[in-house]
Amino acid sequence: MSALVGMSLLWVLGLMGVAVVLTFYRLRIGPTVADRVIALDLLSTIGIGIIVVYSIETDKKILLDAAILLALISFVATVAFARYLEKGVRR
Amino acid sequence: MTQFVSTLLAIIGAFFILVAGIGLVRMPDLFLRMSATAKASTFGVIFTFGAAIVYFQDLAVTSRCLAAIIFLLVTSPVAAHMIGRAGYLTGAKLWEGTVTDQMREDYGRDEPPGQATPPAEPEPPPNDDSEN
Numbered sequence: 365m366s367a368l369v370g371m372s373l374l375w376v377l378g379l380m381g382v383a384v385v386l387t388f389y390r391l392r393i394g395p396t397v398a399d400r401v402i403a404l405d406l407l408s409t410i411g412i413g414i415i416v417v418y419s420i421e422t423d424k425k426i427l428l429d430a431a432i433l434l435a436l437i438s439f440v441a442t443v444a445f446a447r448y449l450e451k452g453v454r455r
Numbered sequence: 456m457t458q459f460v461s462t463l464l465a466i467i468g469a470f471f472i473l474v475a476g477i478g479l480v481r482m483p484d485l486f487l488r489m490s491a492t493a494k495a496s497t498f499g500v501i502f503t504f505g506a507a508i509v510y511f512q513d514l515a516v517t518s519r520c521l522a523a524i525i526f527l528l529v530t531s532p533v534a535a536h537m538i539g540r541a542g543y544l545t546g547a548k549l550w551e552g553t554v555t556d557q558m559r560e561d562y563g564r565d566e567p568p569g570q571a572t573p574p575a576e577p578e579p580p581p582n583d584d585s586e587n
Binding site: 366 | 458459461462465466468469470472473475476477479480485488489492496497499500503504506507510511513515516519520522523526527530531533534535537538539540541542544545547548
């Protein structure tokens with residue numbers, strides 16, 4: 365891997381880190397619980413992207429399994445949060 | 456050459472993920488935030504998986520990444536829809552520039568708890584009282 369590609373992938377990880385910081389800001393100030401659930405969902409999605417870019421950078425293709433697993437778990441967690449929020453509301 | 460294409464795809468994906476983060480902070484409403492994050496972050500992660508496909512060029516990696524892309528495309532709108540519905544039912548405030556609120560008639564949320572009543576008046580003029 366050339367040095368330019370490695371440096372570019374570091375910049376990609378930096379951009380995703382900025383997105384993580386913004387997401388934590390919304391997670392801190394979110395007015396309702398649903399805003400925080402959205403922030404957690406975006407956080408796990410950014411985590412998938414970070415894992416994939418890290419697997420490219422370190423040339424380990426086994427890390428893609430972790431990315432797929434994180435996608436599965438984040439979907440289940442988001443649906444569970446949504447059901448939990450709807451639970452106390454009358455129909 | 457494939458490394459440069461892969462890096463370009465990764466940069467595009469990171470850009471869209473950053474757009475999703477900025478939209479999560481800057482949007483004025485729960486539903487606009489949900490829309491921004493669901494679409495932009497899915498798009499960015501798809502580009503990132505495309506970068507992995509181009510970089511590794513392996514059948515196992517390609518099939519795995521395609522399965523992950525299809526799974527994200529299926530589940531991300533479902534999750535966003537469920538969060539938005541839960542947020543609406545638990546009384547999230549609408550943006551004051553909201554044009555219409557079609558769920559208001561189905562789920563009788565009589566008045567939003569915030570000050571942001573949608574300006575579109577769903578009250579029809581009472582001209583049908585001659586029937587009874």
